Amino acid sequence: MARSVVSINRLKWPGTLAALLLVALVLGTLLAVALRAEDGTGLGAADWAAIRFTIVQAVISAALSVGLAIPVARALARRRFFGRGLLVTLLGAPFILPVIVAILGLLAVFGRNGIVSHALGWIGLPPLSIYGFHGVVLAHVFFNLPLAVRMILQGWISIPAERFRLAATLNAPIGPLLERPMLRAVAPGVFLVVFLICLSSFAVALALGGGPRATTVELAIYQALRFDFDLGRAALLALVQVGLCTITALLAWRIAAPDGLAGGLDRVVDRWDGSKAMDGFWITAAALFLLLPLSMVILNGLTGMLQMPASVWPALMRSIGVALASTGLTILLSLALALNNGRFAGFAGVLPLASSSLVVGTGLFLIIREFANPLSYGLVVTALVNAMLSVPFAIRVLAPAMRDVEHTFGRLSDSLGLTGWARLRWVILPRLRRPLGFAAGLAAALSMGDLGVITLFAGTGGETLPLLMHRLMGAYRMEAAAGVGLLLLAASLTMFWIFDRGGRVDAET
Amino acid sequence: MKHILTSVAGLALMAGAAHAEPPVLTVYTYDSFVSDWGPGPAIEAAFEAECACDLQFVGAGDGAALLARVQLEGDNTDADVVLGIDTNLTAAARETGLFAPHGVTADLDLPIEWSDAEFLPYDWGYFAFVSTEGVEAPASLTELAVSDLKIVIQDPRSSTPGLGLVHWVQTAHPDDSQAIWEALADNVVTVTSGWSEAYGLFLEGEADAVLSYTTSPAYHLIAEEDSGKVAWAFDEGHYMQVEVAGKIAQTDQSELADQFMAFMVSEAFQSVIPTTNWMYPAVTPADGLPDGFETLVQPATALLLSPEDAAATRADAIEEWRAALSQ
Numbered sequence: 001m002a003r004s005v006v007s008i009n010r011l012k013w014p015g016t017l018a019a020l021l022l023v024a025l026v027l028g029t030l031l032a033v034a035l036r037a038e039d040g041t042g043l044g045a046a047d048w049a050a051i052r053f054t055i056v057q058a059v060i061s062a063a064l065s066v067g068l069a070i071p072v073a074r075a076l077a078r079r080r081f082f083g084r085g086l087l088v089t090l091l092g093a094p095f096i097l098p099v100i101v102a103i104l105g106l107l108a109v110f111g112r113n114g115i116v117s118h119a120l121g122w123i124g125l126p127p128l129s130i131y132g133f134h135g136v137v138l139a140h141v142f143f144n145l146p147l148a149v150r151m152i153l154q155g156w157i158s159i160p161a162e163r164f165r166l167a168a169t170l171n172a173p174i175g176p177l178l179e180r181p182m183l184r185a186v187a188p189g190v191f192l193v194v195f196l197i198c199l200s201s202f203a204v205a206l207a208l209g210g211g212p213r214a215t216t217v218e219l220a221i222y223q224a225l226r227f228d229f230d231l232g233r234a235a236l237l238a239l240v241q242v243g244l245c246t247i248t249a250l251l252a253w254r255i256a257a258p259d260g261l262a263g264g265l266d267r268v269v270d271r272w273d274g275s276k277a278m279d280g281f282w283i284t285a286a287a288l289f290l291l292l293p294l295s296m297v298i299l300n301g302l303t304g305m306l307q308m309p310a311s312v313w314p315a316l317m318r319s320i321g322v323a324l325a326s327t328g329l330t331i332l333l334s335l336a337l338a339l340n341n342g343r344f345a346g347f348a349g350v351l352p353l354a355s356s357s358l359v360v361g362t363g364l365f366l367i368i369r370e371f372a373n374p375l376s377y378g379l380v381v382t383a384l385v386n387a388m389l390s391v392p393f394a395i396r397v398l399a400p401a402m403r404d405v406e407h408t409f410g411r412l413s414d415s416l417g418l419t420g421w422a423r424l425r426w427v428i429l430p431r432l433r434r435p436l437g438f439a440a441g442l443a444a445a446l447s448m449g450d451l452g453v454i455t456l457f458a459g460t461g462g463e464t465l466p467l468l469m470h471r472l473m474g475a476y477r478m479e480a481a482a483g484v485g486l487l488l489l490a491a492s493l494t495m496f497w498i499f500d501r502g503g504r505v506d507a508e509t
Numbered sequence: 510m511k512h513i514l515t516s517v518a519g520l521a522l523m524a525g526a527a528h529a530e531p532p533v534l535t536v537y538t539y540d541s542f543v544s545d546w547g548p549g550p551a552i553e554a555a556f557e558a559e560c561a562c563d564l565q566f567v568g569a570g571d572g573a574a575l576l577a578r579v580q581l582e583g584d585n586t587d588a589d590v591v592l593g594i595d596t597n598l599t600a601a602a603r604e605t606g607l608f609a610p611h612g613v614t615a616d617l618d619l620p621i622e623w624s625d626a627e628f629l630p631y632d633w634g635y636f637a638f639v640s641t642e643g644v645e646a647p648a649s650l651t652e653l654a655v656s657d658l659k660i661v662i663q664d665p666r667s668s669t670p671g672l673g674l675v676h677w678v679q680t681a682h683p684d685d686s687q688a689i690w691e692a693l694a695d696n697v698v699t700v701t702s703g704w705s706e707a708y709g710l711f712l713e714g715e716a717d718a719v720l721s722y723t724t725s726p727a728y729h730l731i732a733e734e735d736s737g738k739v740a741w742a743f744d745e746g747h748y749m750q751v752e753v754a755g756k757i758a759q760t761d762q763s764e765l766a767d768q769f770m771a772f773m774v775s776e777a778f779q780s781v782i783p784t785t786n787w788m789y790p791a792v793t794p795a796d797g798l799p800d801g802f803e804t805l806v807q808p809a810t811a812l813l814l815s816p817e818d819a820a821a822t823r824a825d826a827i828e829e830w831r832a833a834l835s836q
Binding site: 044045046049050053112113129131132211212213215223225226227228229369372373374375376459471473474475476478 | 540541544570573574576577578580581582583585586587662664666667694697698699700701702703705706708709710712713714715828830831832834835836
């Protein structure tokens with residue numbers, strides 16, 4: 001009974017409205033795409049190659065990310081050392097790192113003129129080439145290894161310490177008894193999440209793909225629209241992309257991946273197994289792999305800042321404006337959905353996972369084109385699409401917190417007759433400050449660094465910071481690009497920090 | 510929070526209130542044309558000195574992406590003039606119905622006859638692979654294809670040199686173009702969307718050679734006093750490029766656009782071309798070509814498809830290229 005009372009007193013209609021908006025955005029644009037796909041020229045041999053490449057690189061990227069994450073997570077789970085907490089925090093950084101900035105860092109380390117190539121040169125070996133299949137996989141492992149480590153680490157530390165003690169007293173092997181069952185439960189979900197992320201890869205393939213040989217479906221959509229002006233083919237490819245993402249998202253949903261965003265990573269179980277040297281190797285290797293490119297971004301960026309073109313400041317302002325709009329919309333939508341808590345709202349909250357920015361972008365492009373020059377709406381569309389794509393993440397942060405609030409204060413509020421807006425304002429919002437701040441920080445950083453839909457709508461002026469950086473790299477002004485990269489990195493992290501901090505201030509008691 | 514929002518809004522307002530007194534002529538072009546070292550800045554200054562207007566160049570990727578951009582924007586385009594497509598694209602551009610006759614009669618110094626009513630040439634050149642002295646030069650496309658040499662090329666869907674190479678292979682080897690592409694595939698380090706990026710990669714040492722022009726070594730010779738860059742001369746002959754501009758029919762600056770088209774073949778514009786765009790000017794300047802141009806490779810055979818033939822074969826040739834390189 002209490003449950004139904006609680007749900008009656010909740011504010012329902014904004015959630016329904018938000019869900020309708022999301023469904024319209026995802027399915028409406030898909031419909032616009034599907035209608036257009038009918039007069040397409042069909043898929044050529046190279047399109048099938050792009051589909052094959054997309055799947056193969058995603059499988060290998062996910063397998064490598066998860067495969068390497070297991071020893072790293074195990075090492076982190078059983079070792080206690082100075083800076084461990086900081087390292088685990090830093091493992092969260094690539095998630096909010098602008099893709100194009102990370103690519104610059106990877107080029108500085110693994111490119112033809114990078115550190116590794118120079119080192120190889122000293123011992124007489126030829127330099128590396130980062131373009132093509134292996135470059136795309138390398139970048140994807142860079143982004144997703146930390147995510148996989150954090151998710152698998154969650155699995156490890158969720159094994160209660162008592163069981164390790166029990167295993168010790170029984171002198172039973174830990175691997176087959178405790179660790180393998182946990183990995184069997186956790187790893188497939190992590191694999192699918194990483195696979196899904198790599199499936200929608202755009203900026204990586206744009207920057208590091210070696211032409212037709214390393215083209216993802218997302219990139220092919222962009223090329224069909226912006227290079228060929230082939231609306232039919234773009235639409236057909238968009239449908240393929242949605243199909244691939246939907247299948248993966250459904251699989252991931254069924255396997256129910258663990259929540260990688262939850263806290264509580266500091267509890268270290270006393271362990272006596274495993275070699276210290278081996279664990280040390282894995283932790284050092286992972287830290288070097290992740291931190292070296294970032295250090296290069298900072299190092300090269302500092303010298304490159306003097307080379308930045310004047311257009312960098314308006315671009316920064318535009319990016320901040322887009323990120324603020326996108327963040328506001330994300331919070332409104334996900335708060336409304338979390339309040340509603342119905343089945344339709346739940347569906348709408350995960351729906352964006354099955355789509356991609358290029359697909360929704362293509363749909364909006366086709367719709368806007370009927371009325372106006374779509375290239376004049378780049379910033380609006382970018383803010384809208386970024387907000388849509390951030391909603392599933394924000395929901396995952398907000399929904400559990402909302403459940404807690406209702407669980408703790410629901411009956412009291414009911415007995416006080418606090419309903420609707422009043423209940424939201426006096427009971428729920430003050431207690432959601434922290435997750436709201438975190439979700440807003442995530443949304444802002446993701447939007448700030450986005451280089452996806454903006455390329456589709458890039459017109460005259462209206463450059464965002466990532467787009468400006470990409471164009472500088474295209475003109476091979478690498479020093480200027482490095483400067484802009486550092487600025488972008490600083491802006492993204494600052495946005496995240498301000499929101500996340502804002503959520504914690506006063507709530508720290 | 511409020512402070513941030515107000516200051517963002519304030520800045521946006523300030524940007525919107527830019528003074529817009531002189532009429533603005535918007536010219537869409539390729540990125541390297543507007544770069545600091547390209548012809549854009551000099552031409553902008555020269556034209557603004559005589560037009561009492563604000564000439565704005567808009568870089569829209571590389572040459573072929575320009576056409577797609579104008580097609581995407583259709584009747585809503587902001588462009589008044591489109592500068593930087595070539596004869597391989599003029600037929601497709603004409604078909605959009607977006608372009609108006611240029612109405613300019615000029616004495617052009619082109620190696621071919623010119624009678625296009627809509628598109629007016631401003632420079633021309635021969636495509637060639639540019640490499641460093643000392644690298645063993647192949648004597649033909651076929652020799653390059655069987656060699657181990659590493660090259661950077663451009664995407665024919667976004668870049669006019671990339672498209673030029675596709676037509677080059679097609680005209681030089683009409684019967685076995687597919688085989689040539691399949692043999693070339695393993696020589697290609699990467700495909701870039703634009704010329705600048707490819708040339709930058711080459712200069713950084715990412716490849717032995719880059720698809721560019723026979724005139725590119727002149728840049729290194731004249732601007733950098735470096736005679737170490739060479740263009741490979743190929744037995745099959747070299748495909749030619751004639752770069753053109755066209756006036757958008759829907760323009761609200763019709764007179765200014767006409768004035769710009771006429772300016773394009775004048776001495777002020779043409780004399781800048783050889784040492785900024787590093788191409789042969791469409792009208793040879795009074796002082797002739799700069800010193801250093803006489804050292805350039807002169808192809809024995811010039812290859813060029815008519816605009817109609819280029820348009821008719823473009824889609825198939827690109828698909829053949831994509832299929833060969835995606836393997």
